[in-house]
Amino acid sequence: MGNVNRSNRKPIEKLILAWAAVAVLAVMLTGCWNRKELNELSIVLAVGIDSVGDQYELSLQVVDPSQMTRNKVSDRSPTRVYTEHASTLFEAFRKLTTKASRRMYFSHLQFVIFDEKTAKNGIKVPLDMLFRDHEIRPDFHLAIARKHSAKDIISFVTPSEVLPALDLSKSLKISEKLWAPTTAVNVLDIMxxxxxxxxxxxxxxxxxxxNPKKGMSLDNVKQPATYASYAYTGVGVFRGDRLVGWLNESDSKALTYISNKVVSTAAVVPCPELDGSFAVEVTHSHIKTIPLVKENKPGIRLEIFIEANLAEVQCQADIADEATFMEMQRAASEELKRVLLSGVHQAQHTYKSDIFGFGETFHRKFPELWREWKGEWAQMFSQLPVEIEMNYNLRRNGKITNPIENNPVIEE
Structure with missing residues (x-):
């Protein structure tokens, strides 16, 4: 009798396994369980966060789907900006559902912009929701609106791209590569x-x-000269998550150099012992940051390797003369050294903010000492001696050997 029961059990077990396999396949073959239909979504490209009173003013730049089709209506803007106020960003996001017929979709977010008040109050709180939401990919860039609200920036009709957020994002990346005073910071950098x-x-x-008011209408791009434009200006310095001040163009360039983010840039240098100046194009830059410990005190040595071309000459220099050319190379090297030391001095003495990551280099190389220093690093950083070892090579002078007014020889 026991044998009969065991034999009857086998078909039952097989049946259970078969149904389990069917169930697994059914789950695997149902497609995207959390799919979202495009005609139910508004694609968010940019977010503006302003502080108004004790609340956040949240502004979203979203794509107008009617303008993304072949039969688009030409007199409509390609984007829409929705705004809402609340004490938390999550509440403001949800309140926006009363103003839009589509669900806001954040997976293609390109840019987040804070106004200065929000940045001074602290960006950790508004960033919490953006870090936490699983739908938001951690690859968007951030910036601070100066002299205007974040809402104004994302409402602006940009001249080059149909979608303003893409214009802002592309311009920031290109500017960082070709013009060192700007730095493209994404959310992972901030984290x-x-x-x-x-x-x-x-x-x-x-x-x-x-004229920002006219810059927010389509008329801004209906003639060659726009009513308004945007510009990336200066780098905001933080202590913790609070904005404490701004670096000017020259000091911002020092930050970009020391952070090894310079791909190419330009510099203007006074001509040695002559009236006028010359311009160089930096084609390669690398700075090695070396932490030093002398008498149990920290120090930094910057080993700098630069290659540059002579781009423009506005003085009566005889470039064909090797001694003159070497003097111009020395002058370019000294000018860069001045820029770097000025930027370091500003961060140390005006803001006491280690934006260069010198402390992190000590953390990696001298972890035991760092445990002693990290509690008072802001004060130690402000007194940190910084040495510069410069290796500057001026390579090419272009097709002509001297300024045009000196009857230059044109090289074939």
């Missing part, structure tokens, strides 16, 4: 600098130039 010791955050500033 790292907010959670690690020995490095403070920075964010590039952006402002509107011209």
């Amino acid at each position: 790292q600098s907010l959670t690690e010791t020995g490095i403070e955050p920075v964010l590039t500033g952006i402002e509107l130039i011209g």
Whole structure:
């Protein structure tokens, strides 16, 4: 009898296994369980966060789907800006559902912009929701609106791209590569600098130039000369998550150099012992930051390797003369050294903010000493001696050997 029961059990077990396999396949073959239909979504490209009273003013730049089709209506803006106020960003996001017929979709977010008041109050709280939401990918860039609200910046009709957020994002990346005073900071950079010791955050500033009111209408792009434009200006310095001040163009360039983010840039240098100046194009830059400990005190040595071309000459220099050319190379090297030391001095003495990550280099190389120093690093950083070892090579002078008014020889 027992044998009969065991034999009857086998078909039952097989049946259970078969149904389990069917169930697994049914789950695997149902497609995207959390799919979202495009005609039910509004694609958010940019977020503006302003502080108004004790609340946040949240502004979202979203794509107008009617303008993304072949039969688009030409007199409509390609984007819409929705605004709502609340004490938390999450509440403001949800309140926006009363103003829009589609669900806001954040997976293609390109840019987040804070106004200066929000940045001075602290960006950790507004960033919490953006870090936490699983739908938001951690690859968007951030900036601070200067002299205007974040809402104004994301409402501006940009001249080059149909979608303003893409224009802002592309311009920031190109500017960082070709013009060193700007720095493209994404959300992962901010997260790292907010959670690690020995490095403070920075964010590039952006402002509107011209007539901002007209710049927010389609008329801004209906003629060659726009009513208003935008520009990235200065780098905001933080202590912790609070904005404490701004670096000017020259000091911002020092930050970009020391952070090894310079791909190419330009510099103007006074001509040695002559009236006028010359311009160089930096084609390669690398700075090695070396932490030093002398008598149990920290120090930094910057080993700098630069290659540059002569781009423009506005003085009566005889470039064909080797001694003159070497003097110009020395002058370019000294000018860069001045820029770097000025930027370091500003961060040390005006803001006491280690935006260069010098503390992090000590953390990596001298972890035991760092445990002693990290509690008072802000004060130690302000007194940190910084040495510069420069290796500057001026390579090419272009097709002509002397300024045009000196009857130059044109090289074939």
